[in-house]
Amino acid sequence: MVISGGGTGGHLYPAIAVCQALLAEGHTKLAYVGHPDKAEAQKIPALGIPFYGVRSSGMPRGRGWLAPFRLALWVWAMAAAVLKAYGVLYRLNPRVVFATGGYTTAPVILAALLQRRPYVVHEPDARPGLVNLKLASYAAAVTCAFEAAKQRLGNTNTHVTGNPLRGDIGQIAKADGINRLGLGFDPGKPVLLVVGGSQGAARINQAVVAAVDQLTHRHGLQVLHQTGDQHGQAVMDAIGHQPALAQNPAYKVLPFIEDMSAALAAADVAVCRAGSMTLSEMIQANVPMVLVPYPYAAGDHQRKNAQTAVEQGVALMIEDAALDADRLISVLDELLENDAVGLHQMKAACKDLARPDAAGQVVALIQSIAHSE
Known part of the structure; x- marks a missing residue:
């Protein structure tokens, strides 16, 4: 073959x-x-x-x-x-x-x-x-x-x-407390996973850095942020100008997450681009998404992927041009308010759609x- x-x-x-x-x-x-x-x-x-x-x-x-x-x-x-x-x-x-x-x-x-x-x-x-x-x-x-x-x-x-899906991704076992502890997080608090693909996404990075302080205090979120190798230094420079953010134990920044299966196993919600494999991996890991489709993808296929995920009930979407800290906080508030009812509904939809x-x-x-x- x-x-x-x-x-x-x-x-x-x-x-x-x-x-x-x-x-x-x-x-x-x-x-x-x-x-x-x-x-x-x-x-x-x-x-x-x-x-x-x-x-x-x-x-x-x-x-x-x-x-x-x-x-x-x-x-x-x-x-x-x-x-x-x-x-x-x-x-x-x-x-x-x-x-x-x-x-x-x-x-x-x-x-x-x-x-x-x-x-x-x-x-x-x-x-x-x-x-x-x-x-x-x-x-x-x-x-x-x-x-x-x-x-x-x-x-x-x-x-x-x-x-x-690759074997390590296709066989993710959710045991939230244990998985969070393995990443150095508090096992009793939810985790927001931020990924912009292996190369990162500058606009997502900027919005997250500006929103992290409110996110970690409003809903007790812990944030695992993959910046992408191309943008890692820019993010670290931005954090360096905010001492409180640099010392925030609920915020961890990496240029690239080597063990993505561990990150997915610990995550409760994700902010990410709308590549097809990203969507499939998140759904398999039972992780609802806030999708920011890459506006210059060939044939605008990321927007179509994102629209499909929204219709399936596993994601919300923010257009790249509309993304900033306030918009991101507002959308995550929508998911996490009222005992995170919206988040639980999306997790149930992920379970229905998963194709292991x-x-x-x-x-x-x-x-x-x-x-x-």
Whole structure:
């Protein structure tokens, strides 16, 4: 089997989860095709899976007199990538290809089409990306995380499985007091988890730093704040100008949370971006969300993810441009007032939506297609 996905965490981590599930079932004849300069080039070999690099990029969408030239260069580069992927698939001769969408998988799927090899695609977002929109209809099967994506993918063999989650995330056990204590927090007080993705989010960081003092006093919240490596120093500089904040034992700041499963297990509510994997992980960990969708995401897919989560009753949403300390405090007040009735309702909705066996369902589908060939 050949697996492909990457470029962004939303496309890489579902692929990693499927790789882990396949390995757990004893499948050793696996290979992975991804971008040689992205995270998959390091993470996949660490699983013991052979990695093949195929360089690709997203289709240029700009306008102006240079746009036709950029498009022509991209077409040429994509043709070269398809040719390289064709050679990889020809040598490996897989029975099935699994791809998670995104520009990294485009040459692999096109090569599979040219060789008439069956492939399965997974759509992690509520609004399908361009690659899956164009190529899912030819797939042997399609899996997706959201019901909202199913109707747009144009394939009658589409299954809503949820996003496959890595083993440590998919098996989170909630034992709030113990988990809070493990992070150095008071086991009897709730925890607010703040994450802006692995790279952080400057606007979320600014709003949280300005709101922390009120949040920790109004509702007894303890705040675990991942700033992202790019923004860590800016946050520490801001805290340095507020001695009371720097000494607040209920506020812990890290550039990057190494053990996210422990953080999710301790969290009662989160402020975060609306990437598909972030939503899936929070729902699986039973953590209601205040979502601040990234306004420049491709196809505005984060806003669609956030709107879907709000409709499902597991989140509230604040537009990026509207986010400041006062707005954040107001929304968290809405969740935590009246004995946190709103929070409890959202946690119940999370339990209903959680799909802990998404990876198993995807693997079973891949296996059935491989065995039918």
